[in-house]
Amino acid sequence: MPASPIRKLVPYAENAKKKGTKVYHLNIGQPDIKTPDTMMNAIKNFPYPIIEYTHSAGIESYRRKLVEYYHKYEIELDYTQIMITTGGSEAIEMVMMSCFNEGDEILVPEPFYANYNGFGVAAGVVIKTITADIKTGFALPPISEFEKMITKKTKGIMICNPNNPTGYLYSREEIEQLGALVKKHDLFFLVDEVYREFCYDGEKHFSAMRLEGVDANVIMLDSVSKRYSACGLRIGALITRNTQVLDTVLKFAQARLSPPTVGQVAGEAAIDTPDSYFEEVEAEYTKRRNLVVDKLNKIDGVFCPKPKGAFYCFASLPIDDADKFCQWLLEDFAHNGETVMLAPASGFYSTKGQGRNEVRIAYVLNTTDLKNAIDCLEKALQVYPGRTAKKNATALNNA
């Protein structure tokens, strides 16, 4: 597995900090939102004297409680269709190992979450991409583009909804189109829905688990990481109505014995988190998104579609190469002793050269920091040697 473009930047960020520069981290998906009290109190009141293994598929009472949680999203399940995993990461790993053979191909719209490829490589599965367009806000590419790519080796389609890294929220119609396609070609439909709670502007998330007639195809990957700002808990889930897949996944689950026990107890308690917690989080992220996207689009040469979900946006910048630019920001630039760390888009595309001038921005800081960070980015774009577009008069005057 090659090192990702973000990880390559880490030493530069460390050096910048050593020189005394403040680095705004817009590069990672680690939110600054407080973990809810429901979860924290469950940890602080862990009720057992021994931290024992649980059932390899997870604690039954937690799985039953998750049935209630999903019911709120009109996803109707039996608890046996829910396997608790060690984070969403393990759900991805297990689905790759359980559903595919060496050389099988999965179609994924790009830009996409880079670790799909990491776990794919480990399982001998090939990720093939269909490029989504920044101009449409990274909407689903036409279904005909998917059909063109389907060969005998194609065994699955995978999406992240709402999307990491673009923030795009797939519509019910797009999910239904994909549902018809996986049914027609008998493919697995892997849906990573870990950002379900993060939808804005009154939009509603439509889960692929609600599609009819594709029970054998759809496999949902989920996690408590983003929902409850508990990335370090390492509790996720793999959910499907396909009993054959459940049986195979269980064997991998048994080999690693048990998901984390304390985390499962906390995950179960978190299902009673009051709606007010999520309303506050939604209001906060909406404010952040509006601030970041509005400020970005006011910068000369920058284009950033306004996403409806997750806590990322994707922007094209007036630059020659985002990898170089992101490194330059950390190595050679500072404005009032501050700089910004961004995620270059190259890590999210597998088509070579795609997204060369694009970056992902995670709006996971408070609005004051976000304002300073985008101001900093604006200044940087004015003086970056690899700038491609002409600066406008205002920008030059401010430089």
Add this chain to the structure above:
Amino acid sequence: MPASPIRKLVPYAENAKKKGTKVYHLNIGQPDIKTPDTMMNAIKNFPYPIIEYTHSAGIESYRRKLVEYYHKYEIELDYTQIMITTGGSEAIEMVMMSCFNEGDEILVPEPFYANYNGFGVAAGVVIKTITADIKTGFALPPISEFEKMITKKTKGIMICNPNNPTGYLYSREEIEQLGALVKKHDLFFLVDEVYREFCYDGEKHFSAMRLEGVDANVIMLDSVSKRYSACGLRIGALITRNTQVLDTVLKFAQARLSPPTVGQVAGEAAIDTPDSYFEEVEAEYTKRRNLVVDKLNKIDGVFCPKPKGAFYCFASLPIDDADKFCQWLLEDFAHNGETVMLAPASGFYSTKGQGRNEVRIAYVLNTTDLKNAIDCLEKALQVYPGRTAKKNATALNNA
């Protein structure tokens, strides 16, 4: 991955319980010892408002604290040589993925921990076994037996010390012999030392990490699960002085983002567990082992070597087939409304037919329960239809 012989028994155990039979579980490695207060208090006082990702290799302060812990066992390390994993299971999985290619072979003395094979299969690695003898208490087979098995495909040797499933504690001399062998043939030496604390009769554990001149070969797999009776915490470690291996393992670690955060905080605190905790545990297990092994050897036709480590013993029984016998115990037998669940040895051998009349017994219950359980086993052996050895007169009179 095939279902293990123990897992196949689970439905029979559930049925027995439904019929009202009390089942003594001597089949699993889940100890009944209390998790130490150091660890429990760290969980109850988790100090952060957000459960964040940690570094993929683990929290630095925890890794540094582990250096102190290993120093007590004369294992001298730098913290960068310690990668925190999600349980010992993930350490096994990562070493299989990182150090070996499809078709590579690892030599393991059998009986062996069945999940080595599970993770081996998943990584395309072949486990080849050399049979240890119950008559020697499962001592290391002669080194010449290992040498005979080494081919171009052989890339590693793996042991568990103290051993699961046999309880055998390898001597310093045996470890040194293996050290010389891996050096001679340039093999990886994988040592699973999760039972390090469980040594009896004043015996001391000798870690393969103390061998000289094999820094590039030795990879230690560790876990807090048994040490602190915290199997559900899912915190382990992969430790080596081979920087190339560390670099590759880090890539797999980065793909799954982070080991559990709460568990790491608890693991760090547990290093300050007072010696008195381990002294009590050792005294308790010594008492249990003596009780179980002495009682077993008094049963006509039973042979059970007295192990020096872990909390398992391995016995040969006067029976035709341990798989059948263990199922029969749950399905067709009860004494005073009680029966016993044992682990048939077939799951610990890869040589077909080996250990057909052997079982693993985990002495993880209190002495009263253990006494009742072994009494129950004695009665069962008197009436089991597939008994092979003649019963002696006393046994017949008691039946």
